[in-house]
Amino acid sequence: MRLPGGDLPARLADRLHALDYTVEGVRLLLGPVAAGALDREEVVPATRTLIGDESPLSLVSRAFMLGEGVDARLLEGALGVAVDELRDLVVEADGVVRASVELAPYGVDDHNWYVASDWSSRRTGRPTRTEHVLGVGGASTMLAQCTVRPDVDRALDIGTGCGVQALHLAGHSRQVVATDVSRRCLDLAAFNAALNQVTLDLRQGSLLDPVAGEQFDLVVSNPPFVIGSPESQRHDYRDSGLDGDGLCAALVRGVADHLTEGGWCQLLANWEIADGDDWAQHPRSWVADGGLDAWVIQRDVQDPAAYVETWLRDAGQQTSDGYRAAYDAWMTVLDSRRVLGIGFGLITLRRGGREAPFQRFQHAAQEWVQPVAPDVERWFAVQDVFAADPSGVLLRPIRVGPDVVVEQHREVGGSEVVTLIRRATGMAWTGPIDPFGLDVLDALDGVRPAAEAVLGAAVNQGVTPEEALAASLPVLRQLAEEGFVL
Numbered sequence: 439m440r441l442p443g444g445d446l447p448a449r450l451a452d453r454l455h456a457l458d459y460t461v462e463g464v465r466l467l468l469g470p471v472a473a474g475a476l477d478r479e480e481v482v483p484a485t486r487t488l489i490g491d492e493s494p495l496s497l498v499s500r501a502f503m504l505g506e507g508v509d510a511r512l513l514e515g516a517l518g519v520a521v522d523e524l525r526d527l528v529v530e531a532d533g534v535v536r537a538s539v540e541l542a543p544y545g546v547d548d549h550n551w552y553v554a555s556d557w558s559s560r561r562t563g564r565p566t567r568t569e570h571v572l573g574v575g576g577a578s579t580m581l582a583q584c585t586v587r588p589d590v591d592r593a594l595d596i597g598t599g600c601g602v603q604a605l606h607l608a609g610h611s612r613q614v615v616a617t618d619v620s621r622r623c624l625d626l627a628a629f630n631a632a633l634n635q636v637t638l639d640l641r642q643g644s645l646l647d648p649v650a651g652e653q654f655d656l657v658v659s660n661p662p663f664v665i666g667s668p669e670s671q672r673h674d675y676r677d678s679g680l681d682g683d684g685l686c687a688a689l690v691r692g693v694a695d696h697l698t699e700g701g702w703c704q705l706l707a708n709w710e711i712a713d714g715d716d717w718a719q720h721p722r723s724w725v726a727d728g729g730l731d732a733w734v735i736q737r738d739v740q741d742p743a744a745y746v747e748t749w750l751r752d753a754g755q756q757t758s759d760g761y762r763a764a765y766d767a768w769m770t771v772l773d774s775r776r777v778l779g780i781g782f783g784l785i786t787l788r789r790g791g792r793e794a795p796f797q798r799f800q801h802a803a804q805e806w807v808q809p810v811a812p813d814v815e816r817w818f819a820v821q822d823v824f825a826a827d828p829s830g831v832l833l834r835p836i837r838v839g840p841d842v843v844v845e846q847h848r849e850v851g852g853s854e855v856v857t858l859i860r861r862a863t864g865m866a867w868t869g870p871i872d873p874f875g876l877d878v879l880d881a882l883d884g885v886r887p888a889a890e891a892v893l894g895a896a897v898n899q900g901v902t903p904e905e906a907l908a909a910s911l912p913v914l915r916q917l918a919e920e921g922f923v924l
């Protein structure tokens with residue numbers, strides 16, 4: 439791709455900022471209804487809102503977010519650059535300019551970035567092509583919000599696509615290496631890095647090949663984890679070309695050699711659940727020999743038909759003539775592998791330096807309130823604390839998290855009361871709690887040692903202090919892992 443170089447990306451970004459072409463600025467321009475529709479990739483309300491509006495912010499939004507053709511001279515005026523200088527970002531015909539890629543503001547917290555990527559099939563109404571460069575989507579933001587962000591020396595983004603994870607990493611890493619198999623992705627990632635004035639070390643190649651012999655403090659990947667798509671339907675962004683969930687297996691198995699002591703790896707993954715297997719069978723086998731701490735969270739399971747439909751729709755293939763044949767061919771592959779379900783989730787690995795690493799596999803389908811990165815970090819810290827000095831935990835002042843509520847349920851006319859604790863943020867865990875646990879929770883004040891709360895609960899519940907102290911450790915551990923107590 440011929441994308442603008444030199445100082446043009448920085449000039450362009452300055453101009454876009456000056457126009458208030460930001461997530462918030464566009465939301466204000468469009469109003470809540472059209473902005474809400476655009477979040478769902480529906481452009482009609484936004485098009486209706488901006489019709490005839492030739493203000494600079496409107497022109498830029500119409501061209502680069504809605505994909506409309508706009509007057510070339512007006513766009514030049516808005517951007518302060520000649521259309522020719524935009525090179526392959528746009529095509530011009532008869533004085534009308536159309537953006538050949540989406541160039542959208544993207545931001546979390548107080549960041550405002552610009553990200554160029556290919557138009558989605560929802561925008562074009564056509565199936566995406568094999569080398570489609572994904573924009574910032576639900577999976578991208580999920581991974582970004584789950585990623586732990588200590589200040590690190592070296593970070594790696596595998597399968598960088600438009601570079602969104604790498605932009606995040608650049609905020610807290612001295613050096614960011616970002617890889618992809620696709621030249622088109624790397625071209626767009628380089629342009630996005632220049633737009634956002636960050637430095638990325640971009641390398642072409644598969645998985646860990648481009649970083650042979652190197653180590654990192656943090657590795658992230660939102661890889662092409664989709665399972666079973668036949669060769670004829672391959673897309674770079676979703677299909678690896680490896681059998682089954684082989685790509686995620688290779689990544690998890692391979693990354694151990696690339697993590698520094700204390701280093702982290704976080705990735706989104708899919709795994710096959712074959713007839714007769716428990717859901718964690720595949721991820722368990724991937725982490726078995728790497729010597730890494732592992733927390734594998736399954737967020738969702740789809741049956742093969744729902745899965746195939748999801749991904750055919752994602753690539754805009756549901757309207758194509760070959761839909762039935764594509765569906766059939768994909769189901770044939772999954773059937774041949776005896777796949778009954780496909781799990782989706784988040785894998786977090788850490789080189790903890792322990793002989794017997796912590797490894798846990800949990801299904802957590804509850805709605806998360808992002809960001810959950812603090813919950814991830816806490817889970818690992820809790821493992822360390824309990825491994826170092828389990829009973830010492832009782833000497834610590836422990837407090838209840840600020841987002842914790844207690845709920846009691848009783849069936850109408852029934853007498854049994856079920857007590858639940860619920861967190862309102864982060865991973866938003868919910869679970870039953872018994873009277874002993876509840877008494878402990880109520881008495882934890884964050885000042886006195888936790889043991890005092892446990893001994894008070896022992897009196898209330900009529901159990902011996904020894905029994906109470908022994909029973910409290912697993913309870914406190916679970917409460918701490920799930921963020922109910924801090």
Ligand SMILES: C[S@@+](CC[C@H](N)C(=O)[O-])C[C@H]1O[C@@H](n2cnc3c(N)ncnc32)[C@H](O)[C@@H]1O
Pocket residue numbers: 572573574575577578581596597598599600601602603617618619620623643644645660661662663674675676677678
């Ligand atoms: C789902 S997209 C993720 C893009 C971006 N990182 C994000 O979070 O939105 C997966 C990316 O992996 C790249 N990819 C595909 N096969 C790969 C491989 N074997 N090694 C490295 N990257 C690969 C694709 O080109 C694509 O850019």
